[in-house]
Amino acid sequence: MDDIKRRDPRKEHILRNRLHPQYDEMAVDHDLLLSGGTNRKNPHKQGYLSAEGIKRIDRSGAAIAAAGVAKKQQEQSLPLRTIVNPSNYIVVFSDSDSAKLTVLDKDMLGLAHSLADDGTAVVMINLHSREDDLASAGADRALTLDAASYSPDSWLAILQTIDSELSPKHWIFADGTLVGGDLARRLAVSLGVRPITRGKQFADGELNCGGGDASKSVNRKLSRILLVEEQVADPIAGFITEASSLDVAEVAGVIPKVTDLGGVAVDPADIPLAETRFILSGGNGIRNWALFHQCAQALGATEGASRVAVDNGHMPRTTQVGATGTYVNAKVYVAVGISGAIQHLQGMTTCETVIALNTDANCDMIKRADLSIIADSSEVMQALVDATSGGEGELDDVG
Numbered sequence: 001m002d003d004i005k006r007r008d009p010r011k012e013h014i015l016r017n018r019l020h021p022q023y024d025e026m027a028v029d030h031d032l033l034l035s036g037g038t039n040r041k042n043p044h045k046q047g048y049l050s051a052e053g054i055k056r057i058d059r060s061g062a063a064i065a066a067a068g069v070a071k072k073q074q075e076q077s078l079p080l081r082t083i084v085n086p087s088n089y090i091v092v093f094s095d096s097d098s099a100k101l102t103v104l105d106k107d108m109l110g111l112a113h114s115l116a117d118d119g120t121a122v123v124m125i126n127l128h129s130r131e132d133d134l135a136s137a138g139a140d141r142a143l144t145l146d147a148a149s150y151s152p153d154s155w156l157a158i159l160q161t162i163d164s165e166l167s168p169k170h171w172i173f174a175d176g177t178l179v180g181g182d183l184a185r186r187l188a189v190s191l192g193v194r195p196i197t198r199g200k201q202f203a204d205g206e207l208n209c210g211g212g213d214a215s216k217s218v219n220r221k222l223s224r225i226l227l228v229e230e231q232v233a234d235p236i237a238g239f240i241t242e243a244s245s246l247d248v249a250e251v252a253g254v255i256p257k258v259t260d261l262g263g264v265a266v267d268p269a270d271i272p273l274a275e276t277r278f279i280l281s282g283g284n285g286i287r288n289w290a291l292f293h294q295c296a297q298a299l300g301a302t303e304g305a306s307r308v309a310v311d312n313g314h315m316p317r318t319t320q321v322g323a324t325g326t327y328v329n330a331k332v333y334v335a336v337g338i339s340g341a342i343q344h345l346q347g348m349t350t351c352e353t354v355i356a357l358n359t360d361a362n363c364d365m366i367k368r369a370d371l372s373i374i375a376d377s378s379e380v381m382q383a384l385v386d387a388t389s390g391g392e393g394e395l396d397d398v399g
């Protein structure tokens with residue numbers, strides 16, 4: 001048996017028919033694995049059973065919060081994996097700047113545990129401190145580097161020190177355009193190791209990797225340095241780890257070859273919707289689209305849209321948020337003239353703060369929002385543009 005996830009046509013057939021006698025049994029904990037191997041959210045998992053036994057959709061976030069508490073309690077009762085004197089190490093390097101662990105972080109930790117034996121400690125190195133629970137994601141040891149300024153030479157020196165102190169069996173990095181991909185290549189050159197890149201799925205001791213042609217892939221034997229992508233392995237389940245801090249010897253001062261001159265303004269329109277921290281999203285309640293674009297620019301927000309706004313031709317399809325659009329993860333999501341249909345809410349469940357601007361005080365978006373403005377969209381957007389004096393970026397320190 002291999003670990004590769006495969007489609008099950010019979011199961012899919014049953015899951016498409018909620019009246020099928022085996023539907024409930026199959027739907028308990030399934031993930032829809034659609035063609036192309038992509039896992040999708042199961043919309044039927046949404047909602048909760050009310051006291052009357054009727055399935056209801058929670059728009060207040062209370063059920064999500066309760067589910068979070070229940071998950072925490074369940075995690076606390078899981079067995080603790082303890083490694084006192086590790087025989088060897090696998091190091092996972094996370095370059096994400098989010099306070100929460102990303103899907104890729106959890107997949108990388110999952111891969112590390114697939115490669116680890118009983119005495120192996122999985123070390124997680126973070127560039128930024130994490131609010132998320134590293135123990136439930138599978139970090140036996142954790143270390144946070146100082147990422148106040150961009151300093152690849154110092155970070156590389158720390159990784160080299162860790163390599164000489166711990167001699168890890170494997171280093172696992174995200175194969176992306178952020179710091180991790182670059183650091184992995186620097187480390188590989190300095191150690192004289194040939195890395196494996198674009199690792200897509202781990203099975204049978206080999207990594208299935210992307211080939212030169214996007215439609216092709218190739219199985220590779222493992223190397224000490226692995227650069228991987230999302231879904232390379234499943235996150236850990238059924239145990240928690242210690243996540244104790246890793247002590248590393250002081251690294252002697254490194255003379256940096258790169259000087260960080262500080263941040264530069266980025267055009268919010270260039271940030272992918274799924275990654276941006278601040279979204280101004282427009283729906284059918286927008287009366288003046290030119291003003292909407294002006295407002296997004298004045299606030300320094302990335303533009304999103306409801307499906308109706310897209311279907312009506314006001315916004316490109318790439319901006320659609322929701323079940324059939326993009327799942328977003330913004331720190332602040334401002335919904336202007338969007339009613340809050342369940343298909344839209346599904347795409348923004350993980351947004352930290354939701355601000356709704358709508359003329360209908362009873363609409364579902366207002367129920368979901370942390371802050372509501374009951375007013376005409378054009379009036380408020382004009383006031384926001386005026387408040388920023390037409391200048392760009394005055395309110396753009398959200399992220």
Ligand SMILES: Cc1cc2nc3c(=O)[nH]c(=O)nc-3n(C[C@H](O)[C@H](O)[C@H](O)COP(=O)(O)OP(=O)(O)OC[C@H]3O[C@@H](n4cnc5c(N)ncnc54)[C@H](O)[C@@H]3O)c2cc1C
Pocket residue numbers: 282283284285286287305306307308309320321322323324325326336337338339340341342343344347357358359360363375376377378
């Ligand atoms: C299979 C399927 C998949 C779907 N997937 C998605 C999806 O991925 N994303 C998505 O968004 N939708 C999706 N939909 C559509 C979804 O059901 C809703 O129809 C859509 O989200 C509604 O868009 P809206 O809120 O912009 O428009 P409406 O429902 O028309 O709401 C407009 C809102 O604007 C308010 N408003 C009106 N005038 C003003 C004003 N002057 N100032 C302020 N507010 C005002 C109204 O009170 C109302 O709340 C899907 C539907 C189906 C069937």
